Amino acid sequence: MLTSIGLGLVVGVILALTGAGGGILAVPLLIFGTGASVAEAGPIGLMAVGMAAALGAVLGLRAGIVRYRAAVLIAATGMLLSSAGLWAARQIDGRWLAVLFALVLLLVALKTFRQASGKGTTASAEHIVCKRNGESGRFIWTRPCAMAMTLSGGLAGLLSGLLGVGGGFVMVPALQRYTDLPMKSAVATSLAVIALISLMGVTATAVSGHLDWALALPFSAGALAGMLGGRSLASRLAGPQLQKGFASVSALVAIAMIVKAVS
Numbered sequence: 035m036l037t038s039i040g041l042g043l044v045v046g047v048i049l050a051l052t053g054a055g056g057g058i059l060a061v062p063l064l065i066f067g068t069g070a071s072v073a074e075a076g077p078i079g080l081m082a083v084g085m086a087a088a089l090g091a092v093l094g095l096r097a098g099i100v101r102y103r104a105a106v107l108i109a110a111t112g113m114l115l116s117s118a119g120l121w122a123a124r125q126i127d128g129r130w131l132a133v134l135f136a137l138v139l140l141l142v143a144l145k146t147f148r149q150a151s152g153k154g155t156t157a158s159a160e161h162i163v164c165k166r167n168g169e170s171g172r173f174i175w176t177r178p179c180a181m182a183m184t185l186s187g188g189l190a191g192l193l194s195g196l197l198g199v200g201g202g203f204v205m206v207p208a209l210q211r212y213t214d215l216p217m218k219s220a221v222a223t224s225l226a227v228i229a230l231i232s233l234m235g236v237t238a239t240a241v242s243g244h245l246d247w248a249l250a251l252p253f254s255a256g257a258l259a260g261m262l263g264g265r266s267l268a269s270r271l272a273g274p275q276l277q278k279g280f281a282s283v284s285a286l287v288a289i290a291m292i293v294k295a296v297s
Contacts, residue, residue: 038249039256041067042082046260049086051267052280057083057200058142060257061135062287065294068249072131073123076198077239078250082257083200084232087225089261094222101215101223104164104173104183109230111184112191112201116235119195124244129295135197136291142203143284150277164213173213182212191231195238200228 045060060079064070070078094100123131164179166172173179186208190201205224209215215223239245 035248035252037067038252042253042256042258043260043263044256045079045082045253046086046257046262047264047267048260048280049083049257050261050264051276057086058139058203059284059287061198062139062291064249064253065132065291070246070249071128072135072197073126073128074244074246076123076196077120077236077245078253079198080194080200080232080239081236081245081250082254083202084229084236085254086257086261087200087202087232088229089258091222091226091229094219094225097222099219099222100226101173101219102226104213105223105226105230107180108183108187108190108205109227109234111187112194112227112231113234115188115191116195116231117238119192119197120235120238120242121195123196123198131197132291132295136288136295138193138197138199139284139288139291143281143288145203145207146277146284147281150274150281152274161211162214166214179212182208186212187227187231190227191234194228194231195235198235200232202228 041063045057045063048059049057057079060082061072061075064075064078065072068075091100091105095102126134163176163182164173167174186205190204193199193204194201202224205227206220209220209224210217213220236245240247
């Protein structure tokens with residue numbers, strides 16, 4: 035139990051310092067720290083990230099920066115594909131699933147490093163298909179807008195179920211690319227989506243009897259405590275160098291996962 039709490043604390047601090055996308059390290063920590071497989075660690079990591087995301091979403095709702103109608107629409111598609119991802123995770127050989135996770139982690143590391151270096155791509159005007167009403171601040175829903183949001187939610191949901199990642203590294207860039215939301219609102223809306231998709235994934239896993247509660251509960255409690263404690267550090271440590279450090283650690287972890295899987 036102490037190991038689970040300690041690993042959860044580490045994840046929580048990473049979440050506080052780097053945002054929801056940092057939760058992708060939850061699964062590798064569980065794999066190397068407890069010996070769990072990707073299929074076993076995925077739902078536990080998803081539970082911890084989902085609880086942390088829910089906390090952030092509630093704070094965003096209180097601040098009035100969550101576009102909750104958009105979050106519900108996006109999450110609805112994500113929930114459908116999350117179940118498909120959970121099923122697929124139990125069918126794929128554990129070694130190949132670990133390699134797939136490592137490749138996704140490498141992609142996240144590369145994107146994070148590029149953004150921290152100021153080389154990330156910025157959305158051009160023609161990509162913005164979801165624009166807000168100037169008076170109400172709500173989205174003006176069109177077919178291209180609904181299509182972009184549902185496809186993004188579907189991808190986030192599939193990866194959530196398959197690999198146990200929250201999907202923040204999918205949703206935040208998607209909201210930045212396809213909407214005119216400011217960054218704070220995009221992050222808060224993304225957290226609401228992640229919380230809803232995670233709830234579905236964790237519930238489905240629990241009902242099927244594949245969730246290790248003895249590991250999941252202390253790990254999630256540690257993650258919440260770490261996130262709350264780490265928020266005081268975030269304003270002092272957050273910045274390009276921290277993002278580059280996160281990217282470097284993620285890349286090393288991904289390489290270690292590939293070596294472990296093929297050896």
